[in-house]
Amino acid sequence: MKPALSRRIRSTVWIVSGLLLLFLASVSNADYAPGAGIAGTPHDFSGYSAGANQRSGGTAKTGACVFCHTPHKSYRTRLLWNHTHPPTDYNWGNYTVTAGGTTLPTIQSTWEGATVFCLSCHDGTVARGDIAWFNRRSWTGAAALDLDKVTIGHVSDPFDIAEFLKGMMGSNHPVAVPYPYLQVRNTYNSVTTGPRVPVANYRSDPTPLGIRLFSNPTGQQVVAGATSGRTGIECTSCHGAHNEKGVVVDKPFLRGLRGGDSGNLCSKCHVNM
Amino acid sequence: MKRLRIRFFALLTSMLIVFTGLVYAGSGAGTGMTGSPHDFSGKNAGNNQRSGTAVTTGACTFCHTPHKAYQTRLLWNHTLSANNFSWSDATATTGGTPMPTIAGGAGGWSGPTKFCLSCHDGSVAIGDIAWFNRQAWNGGSAIDSTKHSSGQYNIASTTGDMKGNHPVASPYPFGKAQNTYNSTTTGAGVYMTDFNTDPSSLGIRLFSDATGIVVAGAVAGKTGIECTSCHGVHNEVGLVFDEPLLRGTKGGNTTGAGASYICMKCHTR
Numbered sequence: 001m002k003p004a005l006s007r008r009i010r011s012t013v014w015i016v017s018g019l020l021l022l023f024l025a026s027v028s029n030a031d032y033a034p035g036a037g038i039a040g041t042p043h044d045f046s047g048y049s050a051g052a053n054q055r056s057g058g059t060a061k062t063g064a065c066v067f068c069h070t071p072h073k074s075y076r077t078r079l080l081w082n083h084t085h086p087p088t089d090y091n092w093g094n095y096t097v098t099a100g101g102t103t104l105p106t107i108q109s110t111w112e113g114a115t116v117f118c119l120s121c122h123d124g125t126v127a128r129g130d131i132a133w134f135n136r137r138s139w140t141g142a143a144a145l146d147l148d149k150v151t152i153g154h155v156s157d158p159f160d161i162a163e164f165l166k167g168m169m170g171s172n173h174p175v176a177v178p179y180p181y182l183q184v185r186n187t188y189n190s191v192t193t194g195p196r197v198p199v200a201n202y203r204s205d206p207t208p209l210g211i212r213l214f215s216n217p218t219g220q221q222v223v224a225g226a227t228s229g230r231t232g233i234e235c236t237s238c239h240g241a242h243n244e245k246g247v248v249v250d251k252p253f254l255r256g257l258r259g260g261d262s263g264n265l266c267s268k269c270h271v272n273m
Numbered sequence: 274m275k276r277l278r279i280r281f282f283a284l285l286t287s288m289l290i291v292f293t294g295l296v297y298a299g300s301g302a303g304t305g306m307t308g309s310p311h312d313f314s315g316k317n318a319g320n321n322q323r324s325g326t327a328v329t330t331g332a333c334t335f336c337h338t339p340h341k342a343y344q345t346r347l348l349w350n351h352t353l354s355a356n357n358f359s360w361s362d363a364t365a366t367t368g369g370t371p372m373p374t375i376a377g378g379a380g381g382w383s384g385p386t387k388f389c390l391s392c393h394d395g396s397v398a399i400g401d402i403a404w405f406n407r408q409a410w411n412g413g414s415a416i417d418s419t420k421h422s423s424g425q426y427n428i429a430s431t432t433g434d435m436k437g438n439h440p441v442a443s444p445y446p447f448g449k450a451q452n453t454y455n456s457t458t459t460g461a462g463v464y465m466t467d468f469n470t471d472p473s474s475l476g477i478r479l480f481s482d483a484t485g486i487v488v489a490g491a492v493a494g495k496t497g498i499e500c501t502s503c504h505g506v507h508n509e510v511g512l513v514f515d516e517p518l519l520r521g522t523k524g525g526n527t528t529g530a531g532a533s534y535i536c537m538k539c540h541t542r
Contacts, residue, residue, distance in 0.1 A: 037542055038542045039527065053515075055302075060523065063534050072438050077360050078362070080437070136425040214367075224369065224464070225462035242542040244467070245541075
């Protein structure tokens with residue numbers, strides 16, 4: 001091979017490798033490994049352009065956390081919540097009670113549990129990038145950093161949870177409701193486990209299996225962890241919204257497997273069926 | 274061939290620019306006090322005692338003075354807010370850690386947060402100081418009467434409400450264990466696995482109050498965070514990487530060893 005030709009081939013290989021590297025970097029958000037941390041997941045909101053840096057004038061880019069959290073000027077201190085809340089109370093519409101007699105709840109916008117925060121994006125009424133504060137300014141309404149809403153196609157959109165009438169949670173597993181912790185009736189979010197719920201069909205305490213339980217000491221207050229008689233579940237009981245390492249094992253952000261028997265998400269709570 | 278070489282180097286250069294842009298977030302960040310937002314030099318402050326010529330302030334004087342300071346801790350020159358600081362919309366985090374109260378005034382909390390808030394609650398003018406150039410400059414005599422009562426530099430309300438701000442003067446789960454700091458103990462529901470056992474190796478500053486007075490550095494069971502855990506208020510060389518005076522970058526998504534993104538230096542998601 002002529003030396004000039006050989007150099008040309010080598011140069012071409014270098015250029016192609018460089019382009020491939022850039023391509024791979026650009027598509028790294030397209031897929032993610034469950035339980036590998038938030039980077040690269042659908043909940044990694046880094047990389048959006050957000051105006052100029054104060055002093056350098058260069059373009060500031062968002063960090064992973066900012067569509068949900070901010071260290072200053074958040075809407076609520078709880079979770080340091082940065083994403084605009086819809087002024088919505090959520091309910092299950094015409095379905096008011098489970099077969100076991102547990103009332104389906106109303107989830108008020110003042111509720112401290114995680115569900116309200118998840119639905120601030122996942123009811124599809126507020127744009128994903130509609131946030132209180134980043135890089136010295138607010139990004140609300142039409143000024144949102146990303147105008148996408150999780151409404152497109154409604155039923156066909158896997159990310160739209162409280163769909164149709166916005167605030168209608170029908171067809172979704174109850175959340176912000178009591179869990180029969182220790183196989184007895186619990187009260188949570190003003191709802192008590194129904195009288196016909198077969199409590200023996202629930203795992204006494206699913207937390208060692210990675211499920212997160214919450215307690216509701218009084219009113220709208222929620223704290224992490226189970227408390228006898230005051231325990232309930234939220235979206236984050238089954239989902240690890242940060243793709244937590246060692247906790248999330250399947251998509252979408254699941255604390256158990258979608259399929260199978262051993263490690264199956266559903267059977268972490270529902271037993272003896 | 275020459276053209277190809279030129280193209281190759283052009284591509285290399287553009288890639289370098291792209292990657293440099295990703296790593297380096299803000300020109301001026303981490304280059305020291307001079308020219309930073311906390312450089313308070315150049316304000317007129319009367320005349321020289323003997324020459325009669327106009328005196329201008331130095332960089333440090335709105336916060337510190339070598340003599341006649343309000344208190345020896347930090348040789349604090351800025352008039353302290355009369356507020357005590359607390360969070361009006363939350364009594365505890367989801368993990369059950371109570372939101373702290375930060376006692377203001379000269380006899381109050383000894384951690385940096387109280388001092389930062391003497392400007393950043395907007396109740397006191399930024400040029401309201403105990404001493405410079407042979408005189409006091411407080412109240413109506415402030416060298417600069419601007420107040421951070423609104424806008425990007427306003428953190429607490431003028432009445433001391435810290436609503437919407439990350440907890441400070443509060444415990445950090447150093448060593449992935451419950452810690453007590455400023456009379457507040459890490460909640461029983463805090464997931465220790467979600468925190469870096471010791472983020473100080475990544476440039477985060479931890480504090481302890483083992484003796485009742487805040488000192489720099491972590492102590493097992495007695496460790497907490499202050500504003501200056503995340504912010505390098507002097508735009509420290511080699512420690513501040515982004516605006517506003519951050520000990521990390523405000524963009525990004527990295528965690529673990531070598532993490533640059535400020536949030537994930539502690540929150541190991």
